[in-house]
Amino acid sequence: MVSIAVVNQKGGVGKTTVVLGLTSAAARRGIRTLVVDMDPQGNATTGLGGFEPTRSIDSVLVEERPGGLRATVEPTGWTTGCEPLPMLAASSPSLAVREAQLSTDPLGAQDRLRLAMRGNDVPLVLIDCPPSLGLLTINALFAADAVLVVTEPGAWAVDGVGRMLQTVDRIRMRRPDGGPEAAGIAVNRLGRTRDGRYWNEQLIAAYPDQCLPPVRLRAAVAEAAARSVPIHAMGRRPGAEEAAGEFDVLLDRVLHCCGCHDLHDLEHTSEGDI
Numbered sequence: 001m002v003s004i005a006v007v008n009q010k011g012g013v014g015k016t017t018v019v020l021g022l023t024s025a026a027a028r029r030g031i032r033t034l035v036v037d038m039d040p041q042g043n044a045t046t047g048l049g050g051f052e053p054t055r056s057i058d059s060v061l062v063e064e065r066p067g068g069l070r071a072t073v074e075p076t077g078w079t080t081g082c083e084p085l086p087m088l089a090a091s092s093p094s095l096a097v098r099e100a101q102l103s104t105d106p107l108g109a110q111d112r113l114r115l116a117m118r119g120n121d122v123p124l125v126l127i128d129c130p131p132s133l134g135l136l137t138i139n140a141l142f143a144a145d146a147v148l149v150v151t152e153p154g155a156w157a158v159d160g161v162g163r164m165l166q167t168v169d170r171i172r173m174r175r176p177d178g179g180p181e182a183a184g185i186a187v188n189r190l191g192r193t194r195d196g197r198y199w200n201e202q203l204i205a206a207y208p209d210q211c212l213p214p215v216r217l218r219a220a221v222a223e224a225a226a227r228s229v230p231i232h233a234m235g236r237r238p239g240a241e242e243a244a245g246e247f248d249v250l251l252d253r254v255l256h257c258c259g260c261h262d263l264h265d266l267e268h269t270s271e272g273d274i
Contacts, residue, residue, distance in 0.1 A: 002258050003117065003125035004183055005144035008151055009167075010160050011131030014188035015150045016043040017225055018215065019128045021247035022254070023048070024230035026124055027082040028244075029251070034073060034087045034122040038113070038136045042091035044128040049077015049228040056092035060116035061139070062101075064108055069116040080233040087122065095136065102135040109135055114143040124255075133167055141171045146183040146258045153190055153199035158206045161185055183257045186250060187214040212253045218243045 006015050006022075019035060026033040036057055037044040045053060053074060060068040072089045076082075102109040117125070127140045141147065149164050151157045165182065172178055185207055187200055196217075204211045215221070218239035224231040231247060234240035 001121055001123055001125065002146065002255065002260060003120075003127065003144045004146045004148055004254065004258065005127045005129055005137075005140040005180065006148045006150055007129045007137060007140070008149060008160065008164060009131060009133045009137075010151075010156075013131075013150050013152045014215075015039075015131070016047060016128055017221055018148070018150050018186055018188055018247075018250075019044050019126050020047045020225055021215065021221065021231050021243070022126060022251050023086050024082070024224075024232045024244070025247040025251040027078070027084065027086055027230060028232045028248070030084070031124050032084050032087070032122055033124045033126060034089065034120070035076070036069075036089040036113075036125060036127045036140075037091035038095070038140050039091055039128055039130040040093065040095040040136075041130070042093075043225075045088065045090040047225045047228055048086065048088050049079075050074075050088050050090045051077065051228075053088070053090035053092075055090060056094070057089040057113075058092040058094045058098055061095075061098050061112050061136075064112055064115055066115045067119040069113075069118075069120055072116075077228060078230055078233075080229055082230055082233075095130075099134045099136055102139075110138045111142045113139040117143050133164075138171070141168065141180060142175065144180045146179075146181040146254075148183045148254055149185045150188050151185060151203070152188055153196045153203065155199065157199055158202055161203065161207065181258065182210060183254045184212040185210045186212050186254075189217040190214040191217040212257075213246065213249050215243070215246050215250065 129137045220237045220240035232244045
């Protein structure tokens with residue numbers, strides 16, 4: 001099992017878009033995937049077709065519930081182009097107030113998600129974090145095996161990525177296992193403008209060993225999210241095939257960085273393990 005927190009403290013960089021694209025790529029590959037939506041905005045939940053979820057990840061943050069993640073999981077609403085069907089631990093509006101309540105628990109505020117994930121055996125877990133460095137994100141960083149930092153090629157991208165990586169380093173010093181590993185930096189919505197190319201080059205210059213192949217700016221990606229369908233099921237929509245290929249490449253690279261050099265270990269896992 002590999003769990004990956006998808007993070008950036010800045011909103012609007014497309015973390016959720018990347019989570020949805022990676023989920024689509026994993027499903028097309030035959031990898032059973034669980035998306036944990038820790039963002040109170042719930043965009044990953046709706047993007048996966050979870051319009052009226054009956055369960056929420058918030059239930060395992062209210063109190064310490066070792067192994068409680070299983071009780072929050074339900075199938076996504078993706079019915080096209082996915083086999084096996086991805087699973088979802090949905091967001092909830094109550095997550096917006098959970099952070100303040102967690103801060104009243106000085107002993108266990110940071111690792112309730114880690115405890116809840118105990119015993120999970122879904123091969124791939126993607127955690128969509130809120131755009132902040134609060135306790136919801138900290139819970140994800142304590143629970144995850146690896147961290148994928150998502151950014152856009154912009155004026156403050158290098159500084160923002162640097163602050164995020166510093167936070168990951170601080171988490172490593174506090175985790176007995178030395179995790180999470182850095183899965184890399186995913187540059188999202190790379191356009192064809194001179195400005196976009198310039199800032200992308202600045203990111204590569206600052207982090208030459210960590211920048212992964214980019215996801216380019218394509219209308220098909222936003223349309224797939226808005227329609228709550230996987231990018232790989234967008235058919236002949238302009239740019240859809242190219243975008244799906246970019247997410248395939250990104251998934252390969254992220255899993256390789258997580259130590260999954262042979263993806264066969266994650267592919268076509270039996271349904272009975274959830």
